[in-house]
Amino acid sequence: MKRGISQRxxxxxxxxxMLVTLFFLGAIIYFITARxxxxxxxxxxxxxxxxxxxxxxxxxxxxxxxxxxxxxxVFSLPLGVACAIYLCEYSPKNYVVNLIRISINNLAGVPxxxxxxxxxxxxxxxxxxxxxxxxxxxxxxxxxxxxxISASQEALLAxxxxxxxxxxxxxxxxxxxxxxxxLPSSLSGILTGVILSIGRVAGETAPILFTAATFYMRGYxxxxxxxxxxxxxxxxxxxxxxxxxxxxxHIAYGCAMVLLILVLMVSTLAIIIRxxxxxxxx
Amino acid sequence: xxxxxxxxxxxxNFFYADTQALYEINLDIYQNKVTAIIGPSGCGKxxxxxxxxxxxxxxxxxxxxxxxxxxxxxxYDPKVDVVDVRRxxxxxxxxxxxxxxxxxxxxxxGLYINGVKDRHYINYKVEKSLKDATLxxxxxxxxxxxxxxxxxxxxxxxxxxxxxxxxxxxVLMDEPxxxxxxxxxxxxxxxxxxxxxxxxxxxxxxNMQQAARISDYTLFLMLGKMIEYDVTNKIFTNPSKKITEDxxxxxxx
Numbered sequence: 001m002k003r004g005i006s007q008r009x010x011x012x013x014x015x016x017x018m019l020v021t022l023f024f025l026g027a028i029i030y031f032i033t034a035r036x037x038x039x040x041x042x043x044x045x046x047x048x049x050x051x052x053x054x055x056x057x058x059x060x061x062x063x064x065x066x067x068x069x070x071x072x073x074v075f076s077l078p079l080g081v082a083c084a085i086y087l088c089e090y091s092p093k094n095y096v097v098n099l100i101r102i103s104i105n106n107l108a109g110v111p112x113x114x115x116x117x118x119x120x121x122x123x124x125x126x127x128x129x130x131x132x133x134x135x136x137x138x139x140x141x142x143x144x145x146x147x148x149i150s151a152s153q154e155a156l157l158a159x160x161x162x163x164x165x166x167x168x169x170x171x172x173x174x175x176x177x178x179x180x181x182x183l184p185s186s187l188s189g190i191l192t193g194v195i196l197s198i199g200r201v202a203g204e205t206a207p208i209l210f211t212a213a214t215f216y217m218r219g220y221x222x223x224x225x226x227x228x229x230x231x232x233x234x235x236x237x238x239x240x241x242x243x244x245x246x247x248x249x250h251i252a253y254g255c256a257m258v259l260l261i262l263v264l265m266v267s268t269l270a271i272i273i274r275x276x277x278x279x280x281x282x
Numbered sequence: 283x284x285x286x287x288x289x290x291x292x293x294x295n296f297f298y299a300d301t302q303a304l305y306e307i308n309l310d311i312y313q314n315k316v317t318a319i320i321g322p323s324g325c326g327k328x329x330x331x332x333x334x335x336x337x338x339x340x341x342x343x344x345x346x347x348x349x350x351x352x353x354x355x356x357x358y359d360p361k362v363d364v365v366d367v368r369r370x371x372x373x374x375x376x377x378x379x380x381x382x383x384x385x386x387x388x389x390x391x392g393l394y395i396n397g398v399k400d401r402h403y404i405n406y407k408v409e410k411s412l413k414d415a416t417l418x419x420x421x422x423x424x425x426x427x428x429x430x431x432x433x434x435x436x437x438x439x440x441x442x443x444x445x446x447x448x449x450x451x452x453v454l455m456d457e458p459x460x461x462x463x464x465x466x467x468x469x470x471x472x473x474x475x476x477x478x479x480x481x482x483x484x485x486x487x488x489n490m491q492q493a494a495r496i497s498d499y500t501l502f503l504m505l506g507k508m509i510e511y512d513v514t515n516k517i518f519t520n521p522s523k524k525i526t527e528d529x530x531x532x533x534x535x
Contacts, residue, residue, distance in 0.1 A: 093342060163379060163381055165375060166441070168337065169337060170392040170448055171396065184383075185381075185382055
């Protein structure tokens, strides 16, 4: 009898925790949508800002976020996957490699504003790329490197050892085994990691604060050395530096909603890709 | 014993880090014969068979002493390419381990990595290997579907076909039927009988009836030491050591 009660109590408290989590998730979505939906229109998505940011659209910011995200992934994906392959498949299992692994995990815990400062010092100043798409992409790329490395490592470790053995036993070299068996089997895991990182990159403000973003620019960026508008920074700027807070607030919420939808779309894509990969052979 | 020696082990000792797993193994493996390795769990059967195609080198901190020859050439010679050794000495594992690829690509894998480009030859070789592994009839209409959809027994025959496709000289089998049901096991045993016409086969098994049924020579191993090695018939009817007889009659093990 007593055990029955404690069991019910346990389930109930777990259920309650789940409800609280769900409540916050729902509240965020409701809040953003309620305040932002009135700003969304075709014009909002396709036009440049007008009348000192009180009217027009945010198309340059959407495009800027797209550029920055794409650039960051193009830079960090090959680097991260290569690094993970080295750590999982080639490196000897000793303390140096363990140290590298721990360092990479620590890198994931560095606050994003620190990456921003690093980007300012190295890419903007030292390498003289200026405040530009290039500096922003590199900074964001470095920031998500640890995520991509750990996601790839996990995906590689999940490949059964028996696949590798089978390949070696047929006279394959280590590289052939990686290229033909290990990578194809871990692709969906790596892609999932990458796409989740995309969600993070798209929403980050601090790393692009000093390296890429600008509040307002006429028209669209014309090279990788241009400054760029970006959604998260645009929200921040509208809320803190706006000159017409009354008209600008709903634009900020509109941006937040666009960003939320973009990230949601990317996550959905991740799930679809993973399902496709799983059902292909299974 | 007029049979031709294909592989020869001389004074082989093997260590996992500080633990010695095999002691002074001297063994002749005969061409077109089935050599069975039997013994209680943990006696070093799987360790020994892995030495024969250098799969042990994937284990960190392991060390092998002594010489292992294939046709008189030491396969552990530093000048010998391990990739070449493993192509000439194929291996089938305890648990069926097809790649998560199509049936066709599984069998063709060894050809691809050996640089074969000729589509006709690859098609021919895949069909031939599947026929040799007695799987062709069951899969010929779905070569391009996933290998993982096959049953366990079919998967194991697919793994055998995959091994045969690269035309090895010796085929090693590490308890190939232990994860299979009796019907599949019977098929694999039948297959082994057919394969020895063309190949030299070494098989590890914990099933003594199986060793008696399919092998020509039997090695009895205990605690890493060779207890007895002889013609299978003799080992099972008139073993020269008491301990072999005890094991075979099921008094321990």
